[in-house]
Amino acid sequence: MLDTNQNNIQKRIRGRVLLNNVLKVLFFTSTTVGLIFLALLLYRVLTQGIGYLNGNFISNFPAPYPEEAGIFAGLIGSIMLIGIVAPVAIVIGVGTAIFLEEYAYKNRWTKFIQVNIQNLAGVPSIVYGLLGLTFFVYMLRFGYTLIAGGLTMALLVLPVIVVAAQEAIRSVPADIKEASYGMGASKWQTIRRVVLPAALPGILTGTILALSRAIGETAPLIIVGAATAIYTIPDSLLSKYTVMPIQIFNWTGRPQEEWQFVAAAGIIVLLIVLLLMNAIAVFIRNKF
Amino acid sequence: MEKAFKDETIDLDVQALIDNKRKKKSISGKIEKLVPAFLLLCASVSVLTTAGILFTLLRESITFFSSTSIFDFYTGTQWSPWSGHFGVLPLITGTLLITLIAAIVAVPLGLMSAIFLSEYASNRARKIIKPTLEVLAGIPTVVYGFFALTFVTPLLKSFLPGLGVFNALSAGIVVGIMIIPMIASLSEDAMNSVPNNLREGALALGATKLEVAFKVVLPAAFSGIMASIVLAISRAIGETMIVVIAAGASPALTFDPTRSIQTLTAFIVQGATGDTTFGSTIYYSIYAVGATLFIFTLLMNMLSQYISRKFREEY
Amino acid sequence: MQTITKNNQSAERPLGTGVKGTSVIKSEGTMEQNVFEINDLNLWYGNDQALYGIDMKVPQNKVTAIIGPSGCGKSTYLKTLNRMVEMVPTVKTSGSIKYKGEDIFSNKYGVEDLRTKVGMVFQKPNPFPKSIYDNVAYGPRVHGVKKKAVLDQVVEKSLKDAAIWDEVKDRLNENAFGLSGGQQQRICIARALAIEPDVILMDEPTSALDPISTLKVEELVQELKKKYSIIIVTHNMQQAARISDKTAFFLNGELIEFDDTDKLFSNPSDKRTEDYISGRFG
Numbered sequence: 001m002l003d004t005n006q007n008n009i010q011k012r013i014r015g016r017v018l019l020n021n022v023l024k025v026l027f028f029t030s031t032t033v034g035l036i037f038l039a040l041l042l043y044r045v046l047t048q049g050i051g052y053l054n055g056n057f058i059s060n061f062p063a064p065y066p067e068e069a070g071i072f073a074g075l076i077g078s079i080m081l082i083g084i085v086a087p088v089a090i091v092i093g094v095g096t097a098i099f100l101e102e103y104a105y106k107n108r109w110t111k112f113i114q115v116n117i118q119n120l121a122g123v124p125s126i127v128y129g130l131l132g133l134t135f136f137v138y139m140l141r142f143g144y145t146l147i148a149g150g151l152t153m154a155l156l157v158l159p160v161i162v163v164a165a166q167e168a169i170r171s172v173p174a175d176i177k178e179a180s181y182g183m184g185a186s187k188w189q190t191i192r193r194v195v196l197p198a199a200l201p202g203i204l205t206g207t208i209l210a211l212s213r214a215i216g217e218t219a220p221l222i223i224v225g226a227a228t229a230i231y232t233i234p235d236s237l238l239s240k241y242t243v244m245p246i247q248i249f250n251w252t253g254r255p256q257e258e259w260q261f262v263a264a265a266g267i268i269v270l271l272i273v274l275l276l277m278n279a280i281a282v283f284i285r286n287k288f
Numbered sequence: 289m290e291k292a293f294k295d296e297t298i299d300l301d302v303q304a305l306i307d308n309k310r311k312k313k314s315i316s317g318k319i320e321k322l323v324p325a326f327l328l329l330c331a332s333v334s335v336l337t338t339a340g341i342l343f344t345l346l347r348e349s350i351t352f353f354s355s356t357s358i359f360d361f362y363t364g365t366q367w368s369p370w371s372g373h374f375g376v377l378p379l380i381t382g383t384l385l386i387t388l389i390a391a392i393v394a395v396p397l398g399l400m401s402a403i404f405l406s407e408y409a410s411n412r413a414r415k416i417i418k419p420t421l422e423v424l425a426g427i428p429t430v431v432y433g434f435f436a437l438t439f440v441t442p443l444l445k446s447f448l449p450g451l452g453v454f455n456a457l458s459a460g461i462v463v464g465i466m467i468i469p470m471i472a473s474l475s476e477d478a479m480n481s482v483p484n485n486l487r488e489g490a491l492a493l494g495a496t497k498l499e500v501a502f503k504v505v506l507p508a509a510f511s512g513i514m515a516s517i518v519l520a521i522s523r524a525i526g527e528t529m530i531v532v533i534a535a536g537a538s539p540a541l542t543f544d545p546t547r548s549i550q551t552l553t554a555f556i557v558q559g560a561t562g563d564t565t566f567g568s569t570i571y572y573s574i575y576a577v578g579a580t581l582f583i584f585t586l587l588m589n590m591l592s593q594y595i596s597r598k599f600r601e602e603y
Numbered sequence: 604m605q606t607i608t609k610n611n612q613s614a615e616r617p618l619g620t621g622v623k624g625t626s627v628i629k630s631e632g633t634m635e636q637n638v639f640e641i642n643d644l645n646l647w648y649g650n651d652q653a654l655y656g657i658d659m660k661v662p663q664n665k666v667t668a669i670i671g672p673s674g675c676g677k678s679t680y681l682k683t684l685n686r687m688v689e690m691v692p693t694v695k696t697s698g699s700i701k702y703k704g705e706d707i708f709s710n711k712y713g714v715e716d717l718r719t720k721v722g723m724v725f726q727k728p729n730p731f732p733k734s735i736y737d738n739v740a741y742g743p744r745v746h747g748v749k750k751k752a753v754l755d756q757v758v759e760k761s762l763k764d765a766a767i768w769d770e771v772k773d774r775l776n777e778n779a780f781g782l783s784g785g786q787q788q789r790i791c792i793a794r795a796l797a798i799e800p801d802v803i804l805m806d807e808p809t810s811a812l813d814p815i816s817t818l819k820v821e822e823l824v825q826e827l828k829k830k831y832s833i834i835i836v837t838h839n840m841q842q843a844a845r846i847s848d849k850t851a852f853f854l855n856g857e858l859i860e861f862d863d864t865d866k867l868f869s870n871p872s873d874k875r876t877e878d879y880i881s882g883r884f885g
């Protein structure tokens with residue numbers, strides 16, 4: 001009697017263990033789906049694009065024939081765009097973070113700003129495009145120019161930078177702030193000389209991630225009128241411009257198969273730029 | 289340096305130096321007052337951005353609704369703006385269809401990945417897999433769109449010959465893959481914050497890891513997981529480039545995933561790039577569509593925040 | 604006990620925003636010079652009172668030790684003297700604290716000026732994540748001293764005064780985090796000395812250190828009192844007995860007894876002091 005009971009229990013345990021093992025395999029397989037997708041994507045893009053990726057591709061302007069098309073305008077445009085986004089978003093973003101962490105009283109207003117930033121982070125990027133279209137393109141009469149695109153993007157990545165900077169500032173140990181105040185340093189002196197240097201790696205890492213998001217964004221720039229065909233590089237803030245993702249989008253939409261390869265080559269360049277930025281972020285994180 | 293130290297001619301009185309410098313302090317005193325004002329200005333930018341978004345969407349939508357009735361807009365089943373039909377339902381169903389497909393892909397895969405990472409994977413495996421998975425989240429959406437159009441669609445077509453070049457299925461699946469890291473990563477965080485003693489208690493009673501995961505960890509991390517799912521779905525609703533590239537531009541009141549459709553976001557792109565003139569009805573219609581999209585995502589985001597606030601109260 | 608100390612020049616310095624040469628309010632007629640005169644000091648954290656009616660006169664160029672069991676308000680009291688306690692937003696105080704005759708709570712001069720005169724060394728060594736040189740030069744720089752030659756001199760002098768010059772003189776540009784705990788603490792002392800304060804507040808400066816480092820810091824304190832007035836919190840009674848001239852015993856936020864160290868340890872006048880120093884509690 002006792003024996004059969006034991007047997008039953010043993011059987012049930014074996015069943016449960018089996019189920020556990022089966023599902024473990026399932027869970028693992030599910031995890032690999034994302035990874036396999038990533039690998040496939042990279043493989044496809046590389047094999048399709050590598051043939052078109054050469055010096056000419058980097059240095060050429062758009063052209064009607066796939067062999068002559070190049071991403072130069074987009075590459076320079078993306079870099080110039082970041083040249084606007086970075087200073088604007090970093091100053092305002094880090095400023096906001098300092099304000100919230102060091103100056104603001106912990107009252108309802110501060111809470112409101114905080115929740116507001118959280119919500120902004122969840123607003124679809126295309127809605128920022130609409131904001132930029134009304135505000136920068138039409139109201140401020142910038143037109144479809146570099147500055148309109150840059151400011152729109154700056155607003156878009158602002159919440160990311162604020163949140164990263166806040167975390168970095170919060171993690172500066174209180175005791176070194178005390179040491180500074182204890183020597184008669186004022187609040188701003190303490191922030192500038194102690195808090196910000198100590199928070200810098202975190203701020204930089206977050207900022208680079210935010211900027212790489214700006215480099216990869218397409219939709220809002222379509223709305224604020226980044227052009228697809230540009231034959232000169234922008235020479236002022238009020239120039240027309242294009243960026244890499246827009247060019248890639250444009251090439252992807254063309255029916256002839258060769259343009260796919262051009263698009264893939266463009267994607268490789270875009271991904272290399274992103275990879276470089278992330279490498280810098282990792283380097284900074286490890287160095288400090 | 290040593291030389292400077294030997295030069296004992298400077299009579300060192302630091303406090304005297306400080307006192308001298310103090311005369312200049314009126315400047316630094318001003319900085320001390322100006323800085324918070326400047327920082328407040330910075331902080332107000334984000335509030336102004338929100339206000340700007342609300343104002344923009346509201347003002348242009350109101351203009352739109354003065355020529356098209358808001359009732360017709362939200363109940364109309366035909367969206368063909370160039371021939372004057374502004375019934376937004378096809379765009380909404382298009383968005384829902386994409387979101388649904390994405391959720392069907394991402395929720396189970398994301399959750400199972402999270403369970404694997406949190407409950408089964410070794411520390412080392414997790415340290416490698418999690419960041420790699422997050423790379424997916426850093427890939428520009430235009431790249432996903434390209435991949436959906438040129439790889440996923442042809443691949444699916446070999447199983448489903450009736451599939452169009454532009455279709456909801458391929459776009460939806462790829463949107464789903466894109467949001468996997470969001471669900472996996474945030475859910476894993478939630479599961480990880482479940483105290484270990486809960487797990488150990490159950491394991492000590494002879495439960496398998498599977499039983500621990502489903503009976504202990506998932507219930508305890510439930511709201512964190514839900515919040516991550518809602519957030520990811522909100523992301524899918526607002527996704528633009530993948531659908532623009534892979535799902536086409538044919539507004540259709542359909543839930544047939546093999547067909548081309550158009551989402552709210554995709555129309556905004558179409559409306560803003562076509563030969564739309566500033567001030568035309570179509571121009572205003574993109575704001576009405578934008579406002580609709582904004583409301584959807586705002587609700588989802590607030591829901592997610594509400595859930596995760598409750599989550600924080602639990603511990 | 605009646606010592607006439609008036610040989611220190613730093614005592615003559617003007618306080619606050621005064622330009623050098625402004626006369627100090629001298630307590631004419633008193634035989635002993637005090638740096639701090641505390642009258643009926645009460646302090647609350649929110650609604651919880653942490654200090655009760657403290658009266659104390661802190662002598663100049665002496666080491667004053669503050670002892671008492673954990674949580675009795677020693678740190679709070681110390682941080683009140685340079686108004687660091689106000690970093691906690693809920694803090695309220697009543698009573699008066701006079702530093703060299705001037706009320707530190709008055710609006711006449713800012714906390715920054717007070718803290719330039721009343722330096723502080725903390726319980727846990729807290730160097731900045733910067734080079735040794737930049738750590739020590741921090742104070743002078745903050746107060747506007749920029750000349751490299753002057754800074755070089757200040758850094759060397761402060762490091763020498765903190766008895767750590769020989770150990771670090773060859774690696775002034777290395778990060779201070781690379782030093783041992785004891786060395787870090789002496790860097791922190793050097794950092795405080797660099798702006799030549801009059802008073803140095805030390806909050807259990809050796810509690811995080813090993814015995815040898817502790818000994819070094821104790822010797823240093825003895826050396827420093829020639830030039831500075833030192834107030835040191837310790838919950839190590841032997842340490843108080845070894846290094847201080849006067850000792851204050853705190854209990855539950857009250858100052859129970861304040862006397863010459865020899866007297867307090869050999870012949871305390873309060874039963875509670877006796878209980879504490881004989882190890883009956885705390």
Ligand SMILES: Nc1ncnc2c1ncn2[C@@H]1O[C@H](COP(=O)(O)OP(=O)(O)O)[C@@H](O)[C@H]1O
Nearest residue numbers: 648653671672673674675676677678679680691
């Ligand atoms: N930041 C604070 N907020 C509220 N209460 C505090 C704070 N710091 C200290 N206290 C309280 O004040 C009392 C004295 O603390 P403290 O001065 O740190 O004592 P000690 O240094 O003698 O150990 C304690 O009861 C402590 O709980």
Ligand SMILES: [Mg+2]
Nearest residue numbers: 677678679806
């Ligand atoms: Mg203490």
